Amino acid sequence: MLNDNRNYDYSTWDFVDRAEYAVIVDWIPRGATVIDLACGNGSLMKRLRDEKAAKIEGVEIAQSGVDFCRRHGLDARVAPIDVAATYAGYADQQFDFAVCNVTVQMVNYPEVLLAEMKRIARHSIVSFPNFAHYSNRLDLLRRGRMPRPMIFGYDWYSTGHIHHLSLADFRGYCAAHGTAIEREAYVGEPAWLARRWPNLFSVVAICQSGK
Numbered sequence: 001m002l003n004d005n006r007n008y009d010y011s012t013w014d015f016v017d018r019a020e021y022a023v024i025v026d027w028i029p030r031g032a033t034v035i036d037l038a039c040g041n042g043s044l045m046k047r048l049r050d051e052k053a054a055k056i057e058g059v060e061i062a063q064s065g066v067d068f069c070r071r072h073g074l075d076a077r078v079a080p081i082d083v084a085a086t087y088a089g090y091a092d093q094q095f096d097f098a099v100c101n102v103t104v105q106m107v108n109y110p111e112v113l114l115a116e117m118k119r120i121a122r123h124s125i126v127s128f129p130n131f132a133h134y135s136n137r138l139d140l141l142r143r144g145r146m147p148r149p150m151i152f153g154y155d156w157y158s159t160g161h162i163h164h165l166s167l168a169d170f171r172g173y174c175a176a177h178g179t180a181i182e183r184e185a186y187v188g189e190p191a192w193l194a195r196r197w198p199n200l201f202s203v204v205a206i207c208q209s210g211k
Helices: 019-027 043-052 063-071 110-120 134-143 167-176 191-196
Strands: 033-037 055-060 075-078 095-101 121-129 180-187 204-210
Touching: 019 043, 019 095, 019 121, 019 180, 019 204, 033 043, 033 110, 043 055, 055 063, 063 075, 095 110, 110 121, 167 180, 167 204, 180 191
Parallel strands: 033 055, 033 095, 055 075, 095 121
Antiparallel strands: 121 204, 180 204
């Protein structure tokens, strides 16, 4: 199947850049300790290491991603990020930051992931496609089918996005679990609309939370 993002193979990849990276790198202070959950091939880890001298490690389910990280001197291991046993070796508040970039919507147990991030780090940074984007709303209204804009061209059966959420959903989760959102940023055009009405116009939401 050509258009399928459920099983990433990083064997032919190089380092990549994403719009969220600049925000995340800006938010993390120099020399911070960081764990990158679903680190892929380590593209964000490399930026944090090179630009912020971060002490960073990654967890990734794809062996090819971990192999790529290790070939480039990045510390990563293979494990699922939504299973509590993955975090058994980490002490409470061991890291300054736990990061999960555009992956929370792709795991079976996002509540486990978010709870463990909160436990092992003083701050959590989570980004995700905002499923409430106006293009999704219009697509559902017009076609009466599973909206495709926020699954970025995949079909309902060939996408790893299994827990679609909006910025409003994430804010509601944090409020219900006693998690304070410290700051937010949004990817979307035009930028002023994304800032003014983020649940309607942001393509990707980036949220930093703390205790």
